[in-house]
Amino acid sequence: MLTGARIGVVTFPGTLDDRDAARAVRLAGGEAVALWHADADLHAVDAVVLPGGFSYGDYLRAGAISRFAPVMGSIVDAANGGMPVLGICNGFQVLTEAHLLPGSMIKNDHLHFVCREQVLQVENVDTAWTRLYSVGERITVPLKNQDGQYVADEHTLDELEGEGRVVVRYRDWNPNGSRRDIAGITNAAGNVVGLMPHPEHAVEVGFGPDGPRGPRTGTDGLRFFASVIGSLVG
Amino acid sequence: MGRVVVNVMPKPEILDPQGKAVNGALPRLGFSQFVGVRQGKRFELEVDGEVTDEILAAARRAGETVLSNPVIEDVVDVYAEPVHATSDEAGR
Numbered sequence: 001m002l003t004g005a006r007i008g009v010v011t012f013p014g015t016l017d018d019r020d021a022a023r024a025v026r027l028a029g030g031e032a033v034a035l036w037h038a039d040a041d042l043h044a045v046d047a048v049v050l051p052g053g054f055s056y057g058d059y060l061r062a063g064a065i066s067r068f069a070p071v072m073g074s075i076v077d078a079a080n081g082g083m084p085v086l087g088i089c090n091g092f093q094v095l096t097e098a099h100l101l102p103g104s105m106i107k108n109d110h111l112h113f114v115c116r117e118q119v120l121q122v123e124n125v126d127t128a129w130t131r132l133y134s135v136g137e138r139i140t141v142p143l144k145n146q147d148g149q150y151v152a153d154e155h156t157l158d159e160l161e162g163e164g165r166v167v168v169r170y171r172d173w174n175p176n177g178s179r180r181d182i183a184g185i186t187n188a189a190g191n192v193v194g195l196m197p198h199p200e201h202a203v204e205v206g207f208g209p210d211g212p213r214g215p216r217t218g219t220d221g222l223r224f225f226a227s228v229i230g231s232l233v234g
Numbered sequence: 235m236g237r238v239v240v241n242v243m244p245k246p247e248i249l250d251p252q253g254k255a256v257n258g259a260l261p262r263l264g265f266s267q268f269v270g271v272r273q274g275k276r277f278e279l280e281v282d283g284e285v286t287d288e289i290l291a292a293a294r295r296a297g298e299t300v301l302s303n304p305v306i307e308d309v310v311d312v313y314a315e316p317v318h319a320t321s322d323e324a325g326r
Contacts, residue, residue, distance in 0.1 A: 060300075060301070061303055064300070064303065068300075096305070097303065102305075103305060104303055104305040104306045106244075106248065106249075106251070106306055107251045107252060108251070109249065109251055110251075111251050111252070111255055149251075151248060151305070151306060152305065153247075153305075177249075177251075
């Protein structure tokens with residue numbers, strides 16, 4: 001099933017999950033277009049995914065150097081014009097460094113790298129990336145990070161809550177000390193979403209987290225990608 | 235050659251997990267006189283020639299826009315520092 005939606009997936013030096021994100025796009029019915037950090041041309045994509053990894057080795061701050069890549073100038077302009085952008089893990093860190101999303105990520109409160117199957121509660125289904133979920137729905141996707149503790153000042157946190165801009169929240173256990181259990185947020189327009197957990201690792205039976213149908217059957221992450229394709233093709 | 239030092243620290247209200255871990259390790263090595271540790275970053279920006287006011291101003295701008303993230307960090311110090319030849323440079 002090809003919908004004609006072209007979703008760009010950016011590769012920075014040190015990106016790890018670009019292939020997985022591209023695969024998730026294809027499984028959701030879109031065409032994955034590889035974008036390169038040093039190329040400012042977005043190749044006429046309809047949306048962009050900034051995947052996870054350790055771009056530039058997390059040097060300076062996670063996502064801080066990637067923010068100045070040529071491709072980011074084009075993405076910031078396009079995002080401000082309404083193009084859907086999803087930042088996953090390191091991609092979320094890049095979005096905060098680029099000021100497309102508020103707040104920042106610091107080291108996990110317990111200082112350990114964490115890798116687990118994480119329960120999330122979806123709270124905002126009006127974004128380009130979450131419209132196929134339902135409010136309050138609990139989903140399970142992998143989480144793996146070192147600098148995953150979401151922080152922002154109290155005023156910003158109150159604003160995010162007040163405007164319903166918390167997209168997903170950690171449930172059962174807060175794995176990194178994030179303020180108010182925040183796992184993902186959106187901008188005011190709902191086209192830019194960033195989250196720490198990895199929906200692209202829960203898109204195909206046999207390769208995802210454990211699900212109700214048995215081990216590795218979880219595909220709760222697929223609707224992030226199907227949602228944006230749905231918003232693009234109508 | 236000149237050098238500008240830019241010191242960046244986590245904001246006081248931001249929990250500093252690394253400093254906390256160091257703080258926990260110090261008493262185990264007998265350093266019981268320290269009651270708190272915060273860990274920051276020191277950047278050394280090298281320039282050809284003297285450090286002028288313009289260069290200091292540029293270093294401050296770099297500190298605010300690139301070297302620190304104002305959401306979580308403060309630039310606490312920007313100053314010129316004399317550069318001493320390292321043994322590596324002296325051997326050339």
